[in-house]
Amino acid sequence: MTTLARNASIALAIARKDALAELRGKHATTSTLFFAAVVLLLFGFALGPDTRKLTEAAPGLLWLAIVFAGLLAVGRLHIVETDDGALEQLALYPIDRRAIYAGKAISGLAAMLVLGAVLLPVVAILYGIDLAGAWPALVATLLLGCTGFAAVGTFYAGVTVRMRAREVMLPLLMLPVIAPLLLAAVKATTAALAGDPFSELPAWLQLLAGYDIVMLIAGAGTYGFLLEE
Amino acid sequence: MPQTTIYVAPRLSGSPDNPLPAVSTLELARLFGRSAALAGVSLRIETGRTVALFGPNGAGKTTLLRILATAIRPSFGSASVDGLDVANDGDLVRTRIAYLSHATGLYDDLTAAENLRFAARLLAVPTAEVDPRTAAALADVGLSTVANQRVAGFSAGMRKRVALGRLLLSAHSLLLLDEPHAALDEAGMHLVDDLIRRWREAGITVLVASHAIERLEPLLDGRIRLDGGLVAAIDGDGASLNAAFNRLGGPAVVGASR
Numbered sequence: 001m002t003t004l005a006r007n008a009s010i011a012l013a014i015a016r017k018d019a020l021a022e023l024r025g026k027h028a029t030t031s032t033l034f035f036a037a038v039v040l041l042l043f044g045f046a047l048g049p050d051t052r053k054l055t056e057a058a059p060g061l062l063w064l065a066i067v068f069a070g071l072l073a074v075g076r077l078h079i080v081e082t083d084d085g086a087l088e089q090l091a092l093y094p095i096d097r098r099a100i101y102a103g104k105a106i107s108g109l110a111a112m113l114v115l116g117a118v119l120l121p122v123v124a125i126l127y128g129i130d131l132a133g134a135w136p137a138l139v140a141t142l143l144l145g146c147t148g149f150a151a152v153g154t155f156y157a158g159v160t161v162r163m164r165a166r167e168v169m170l171p172l173l174m175l176p177v178i179a180p181l182l183l184a185a186v187k188a189t190t191a192a193l194a195g196d197p198f199s200e201l202p203a204w205l206q207l208l209a210g211y212d213i214v215m216l217i218a219g220a221g222t223y224g225f226l227l228e229e
Numbered sequence: 230m231p232q233t234t235i236y237v238a239p240r241l242s243g244s245p246d247n248p249l250p251a252v253s254t255l256e257l258a259r260l261f262g263r264s265a266a267l268a269g270v271s272l273r274i275e276t277g278r279t280v281a282l283f284g285p286n287g288a289g290k291t292t293l294l295r296i297l298a299t300a301i302r303p304s305f306g307s308a309s310v311d312g313l314d315v316a317n318d319g320d321l322v323r324t325r326i327a328y329l330s331h332a333t334g335l336y337d338d339l340t341a342a343e344n345l346r347f348a349a350r351l352l353a354v355p356t357a358e359v360d361p362r363t364a365a366a367l368a369d370v371g372l373s374t375v376a377n378q379r380v381a382g383f384s385a386g387m388r389k390r391v392a393l394g395r396l397l398l399s400a401h402s403l404l405l406l407d408e409p410h411a412a413l414d415e416a417g418m419h420l421v422d423d424l425i426r427r428w429r430e431a432g433i434t435v436l437v438a439s440h441a442i443e444r445l446e447p448l449l450d451g452r453i454r455l456d457g458g459l460v461a462a463i464d465g466d467g468a469s470l471n472a473a474f475n476r477l478g479g480p481a482v483v484g485a486s487r
Contacts, residue, residue, distance in 0.1 A: 095351055096320075
């Protein structure tokens with residue numbers, strides 16, 4: 001088995017383990033979905049019944065809900081590793097530590113995509129948005145945006161997992177770094193929903209793809225150092 | 230009761246005149262803040278020996294084991310396993326060791342079998358052998374009947390047994406056991422003794438930190454007493470002191486002529 005195939009197999013094993021644990025325990029799902037739904041509902045009430053205002057605000061509110069709930073999800077995926085020394089055990093297996101990063105990032109991406117898939121119809125219903133015709137662009141935006149978020153979130157969850165104030169430190173460290181991603185994701189979502197009259201969409205998607213590549217390489221290259229004391 | 234195969238990692242060759250020791254440390258020190266958990270330990274343990282590490286709480290036993298397991302880095306000095314430096318060759322060292330720590334490293338939401346299957350995949354056990362080895366390991370530690378129950382409902386002793394089962398899944402040349410008898414009932418303690426005996430007979434080096442040294446006595450080739458982060462006493466076949474290195478007198482050689 002080549003190194004790449006072995007690393008891919010390990011990453012998938014870690015992601016599968018996380019998925020199984022989450023399906024059983026539902027530690028992240030319940031809190032994140034409930035939290036995101038409350039955020040969207042409250043903003044909906046705050047903005048009032050003005051359809052135009054709601055439609056304009058929808059892309060930003062969608063990503064706000066995804067980011068807030070995503071912070072809970074990626075943090076939780078690392079916290080399960082601290083129970084009874086599991087993270088140390090994971091670091092002691094004879095495996096490439098980039099594969100551990102990849103596995104946790106895949107778990108984070110899966111959680112974010114589920115979140116996005118649930119929240120998108122909720123936004124459409126609450127804010128009166130017609131998604132027909134915008135699906136391919138929205139799916140591409142969600143996929144690229146969530147990948148970048150998972151890449152950065154996995155790294156910073158690794159940084160903060162041993163801290164006492166990890167719930168505070170994770171957003172504090174992560175939010176400045178994902179600012180470009182948020183900007184590009186909101187702009188791409190706006191362009192997708194508006195039918196992209198100025199052909200901005202490809203440029204924002206390219207920015208997201210570039211961001212993802214840089215963050216995945218940086219995360220994979222440095223995550224291993226976080227596992228050492 | 231049927232017993233699982235003990236898998237042994239192939240030995241790395243040293244020269245005939247100077248075979249590679251299983252463990253070698255030189256002036257090994259580890260600081261936590263301003264306090265030194267290890268303050269300059271120089272040891273040499275020959276391949277295939279079973280050696281006990283004992284001493285009072287805070288003596289540095291767990292710190293020494295964690296450095297050898299590559300869980301933490303030394304602050305000063307060096308340590309090697311089968312000639313591989315733990316700080317610089319950590320990836321290779323991890324292919325040769327297994328470490329049983331105080332924490333079991335199990336996932337509460339997975340069953341005992343799922344925990345071991347996950348470990349087997351990460352330990353590069355061939356896919357076709359993952360299930361048979363998992364089943365055999367669980368049978369060996371007496372948990373076949375609860376293999377499909379989540380470990381969240383297990384007692385501390387049962388969790389320890391699952392962690393012991395993980396040590397049986399793949400090949401090792403050095404086993405680092407930190408208080409392996411802790412949390413176990415009498416049957417569990419017999420299980421640990423039996424496993425150590427089998428590892429010893431298979432030629433695997435075992436370094437075991439324990440307060441139950443009398444219990445281990447028949448299985449031991451050597452004993453190292455740590456106190457205050459230093460080697461306080463050493464005993465065993467072929468043990469010797471070298472004035473060049475050790476603060477007590479030099480790298481202590483344990484079990485060189487069993």
